[in-house]
Amino acid sequence: MPVLTRSQRETLTDVWLTGPATLALLIFIFLPITIVTILSFSDYQFGAGDLSWVGWENYITLFTSAIGQRAIVNTLIYVAIVIPFSVVFALLVAIGLHRMLDWAPALSRILRTVYFLPVAATLVAMAVAWQMLLHPNLGLVNKVLSSLGGAPQNWLSDRGLVLYTLAAIGVWQSVGYNMVLFLAGLSAIPNDLYEAAEVDGAGGTWARFWTVTWPMLGPTTLFVLVVTATNAFRVFETVATLTRGVRPSPQKHWYMRFTARGLSTSRRATPVQSL
Numbered sequence: 001m002p003v004l005t006r007s008q009r010e011t012l013t014d015v016w017l018t019g020p021a022t023l024a025l026l027i028f029i030f031l032p033i034t035i036v037t038i039l040s041f042s043d044y045q046f047g048a049g050d051l052s053w054v055g056w057e058n059y060i061t062l063f064t065s066a067i068g069q070r071a072i073v074n075t076l077i078y079v080a081i082v083i084p085f086s087v088v089f090a091l092l093v094a095i096g097l098h099r100m101l102d103w104a105p106a107l108s109r110i111l112r113t114v115y116f117l118p119v120a121a122t123l124v125a126m127a128v129a130w131q132m133l134l135h136p137n138l139g140l141v142n143k144v145l146s147s148l149g150g151a152p153q154n155w156l157s158d159r160g161l162v163l164y165t166l167a168a169i170g171v172w173q174s175v176g177y178n179m180v181l182f183l184a185g186l187s188a189i190p191n192d193l194y195e196a197a198e199v200d201g202a203g204g205t206w207a208r209f210w211t212v213t214w215p216m217l218g219p220t221t222l223f224v225l226v227v228t229a230t231n232a233f234r235v236f237e238t239v240a241t242l243t244r245g246v247r248p249s250p251q252k253h254w255y256m257r258f259t260a261r262g263l264s265t266s267r268r269a270t271p272v273q274s275l
Helices: 006-039 056-062 066-100 104-119 123-133 140-147 163-186 191-199 205-216 218-235 237-242 255-262
Strands: none
Touching: 056 066, 056 163, 066 140, 066 218, 104 163, 104 218, 104 255, 123 140, 123 237, 163 237, 205 218
8 A cells, every 4th residue: 555645645635624614614615606697698487497598688677777876886885884894883882991901801792792793683573673673653762762752764664765774684694603703813923012112202193093003904894804705795585585575675785675576578587587
């Protein structure tokens, strides 16, 4: 039996460790994406025995129809709100909780759990809670608004408000997860860097942040931005659950629009509707 060299053993170990995950990624992620992308150039309907190739017709209809254009714009507005606010709020919360460890470690741990609860909450529980809070007649939000002299609002049914309401809920959902990532990044920054910055004259809180904290959080911030953008673009369950029963309107994401109703100008539903 031939004896494997150290390099060969290390290669086999790498293949053994990464092989199952890579195979699952190819089968369950890349293969379906490839198939759906190919079928998007046809009029294929799920369960149909035949199909006809239509080229770019589905995409042209998607980007030229009034409903498609409005829905895409609303999706971009949602993403433009969720990404910056969830990242900035998460960073501020992480910095505050990280500093709180010095004088109130127990309180810091409790608040970490509280901020992370939206991430761990189930979709149904979250939806029921927000529907109760935002109820036009019985909701706590409108009660507080009325006590301050404002008029009650239909937060989840008013076309002018629902997009921003969903964006605020999206920020609420993302802050906890992003906070954990920033806390990990803050914990990895050596104290020696802060001491060196103080020796160089950057002793103030703001100066320490810009010269040490922010540069050292670069990789973490990039990862947070990628994850937040991905979640914002593919959000579906929150919109579908919170706006159920509402008459379909352009506030919904474009993929929800075309998945739920289909393109009115198409003869058959096509895979482009579920991309």
